[in-house]
Amino acid sequence: MTAKIQLISPVDGRVYVERQQIDTARLLQALEAAATAQAQWKRRPLSERAAFCSAAVDAMLAMKDEIVPELAWQMGRPVRYGAGELRGFEERARHMIAIAPEALAAVEPAPVAGFRRYIKREPLGTVLVIAPWNYPYLTAVNTIIPALMAGNSVILKHASQTLLVGERFAEAFRRANLPEGLFQNLLLSHASTAVAIVTGDVQQVNFTGSVDAGLQVQQAAITDFIGMGLELGGKDPAYVRADANLEHAVENLVDGSFFNSGQSCCAVERIYVDQKIYPAFVERFADLTRQYVLGNPLDEATTLGPMVSPAAADFVRGQIADALAEGAKALIDPKAFPADAPGSAYLAPQVLVDVTHEMSVMRDESFGPVVGIMPVTGDEEAIALMNDSEFGLSASIWTEDLAAAERLGNEIATGTVFMNRCDYLDPALAWTGVKNSGRGVTLSRLGYEHLTRAKSFHLRHEV
Structure with a gap:
């Protein structure tokens, strides 16, 4: 049978x-x-x-x-x-x-x-x-x-x-x-x-x-x-250079991190920001994240639905809890999202700072609505951190310098390099990955x- x-x-x-x-x-x-x-x-x-x-x-x-x-x-x-x-x-x-x-x-x-x-x-x-x-x-x-x-x-x-x-x-x-x-x-x-x-x-x-x-x-x-x-899998990184259009970068990276509750192979899961603009970027990123409406996906007002299962949500909750125990700071108060309930599939978006690559949330695929943000001193450090991963599906560079994006893109171990966009498949381009x-x-x-x-x-x- x-x-x-x-x-x-x-x-x-x-x-x-x-x-x-x-x-x-x-x-x-x-x-x-x-x-x-x-x-x-x-x-x-x-x-x-x-x-x-x-x-x-x-x-x-x-x-x-x-x-x-x-x-x-x-x-x-x-x-x-x-x-x-x-x-x-x-x-x-x-x-x-x-x-x-x-x-x-x-x-x-x-x-x-x-x-x-x-x-x-x-x-x-x-x-x-x-x-x-x-x-x-x-x-x-x-x-x-x-x-x-x-x-x-x-x-x-x-x-x-x-x-x-x-x-x-x-x-x-x-x-x-x-x-x-x-x-x-x-x-x-x-x-x-x-x-x-x-x-x-x-x-x-x-x-x-x-x-x-x-x-x-x-x-x-x-x-x-x-x-x-x-x-x-993926653990896709983004690098925001000092010359980036800040508003454009924030708007698109928030969407790239949390659309579909972060359940995308090419979702942005870690962000590296030039230290010169890091405070402004983080503040605006968190402010925009707080505007999400978590709730029943059949409601037209909902902009963030449940994850696929309670187990998937609990995995991300565990990553967040571990990161906080290891010194990370959470910028989003889950209490601002009443639908978030422990043990349920409904999980509030979370933005973490003071993170390191020793933490699971910056190393292992989350596949959920959480992103870690780190400051970097410049291109060299950003590329080293972007490549510090077992994954390589897509990566994005946020800058007004096309030549710099192409130069840096050649150094990233990834299947797709984006400039000033993310989380998108162009059917005219090859969709492929490297490493795991x-x-x-x-x-x-x-x-x-x-x-x-x-x-x-x-x-x-x-x-």
Whole structure:
């Protein structure tokens, strides 16, 4: 007898929805169907694939009114921001559809008399997408649309916390009349996911989640030559130089720290500020943070919803308590946020100063509404501290000097360097990480290279 998946809502702690996991027999049937469908799909013209994918995007957007409150119930994001994820979903999907003809075009070297030579991009086969709950549409679409555009079939295993998102994807493709078996949403346990990886019927796994879970996924694939894309943790730093536009930096870094309750892989979790402007920056940062409204995410007035679970909130509470015990100072009074309750998923935002890299809050991924701020003497110290981390997903530099931003960016061990912005994925650029933030690429033209294999044609037509 297969187990049930219960989605516990962070809004009120009740079971929001319940579904049955599939068994191994059903999983093997799904993998066989995916392979059968992909064999025909890869032969379809790219224009036809684009038409199906575009229709699915349209169908997803048509469900916006149901999706937005569903998101709030599933993972706690305030409804006033729910539509923003769908706008990002559309931006990424449309971009990847638009660039597919160029990204998938044959590469032709300089001509040689008597020969026809080119490199073709061929689909891999079946791509398994293991998607997280924090940005459930955005993270999933990064792979799903380009994988299908490249001629692959897709199996989606979504996080149990946002299992309705997988059903929305399935419904969108059903409305788009995508051929049967090409996209399948499966409710899998961790054990069943491992089975899917080791069957030999999956050619690429794209996983987004924690470092520990990423290691488990990689371990499951160790006996097979399976492609692997891993977007893992982050502890993303920001450096505010003395010449920065202070108001702009404060406004955007507060948002980058606390949007989605800090539950973003590329959320700003540590900030280094030139000592010349440090007092003014900290004062304004704390003042703006106090303006958040913590509460029920279904209320339009709420700007900060609950974290995904009481356990997640308690982890951040523990980091804050440990930092305070080690000498840090908290600038935000939790009592100013009545919804904050110990043991609940509702957690007030917190700004910590007098922090050091000896503290967990400046070293370990928080994935919650807390940020530590440190003064620095200048560029050299800032870069050393930014690189003092096991992670490297994104980093931001706040300055009016473009040349300085590029120079410093070259010294930071990170996948993305931002100047005067943060916490954003540009679909025209490669999304990637270094160190324990993962490996592989999604989005941009380079994303297609990780969803296809090169096949060279060396044809001598004059003998």
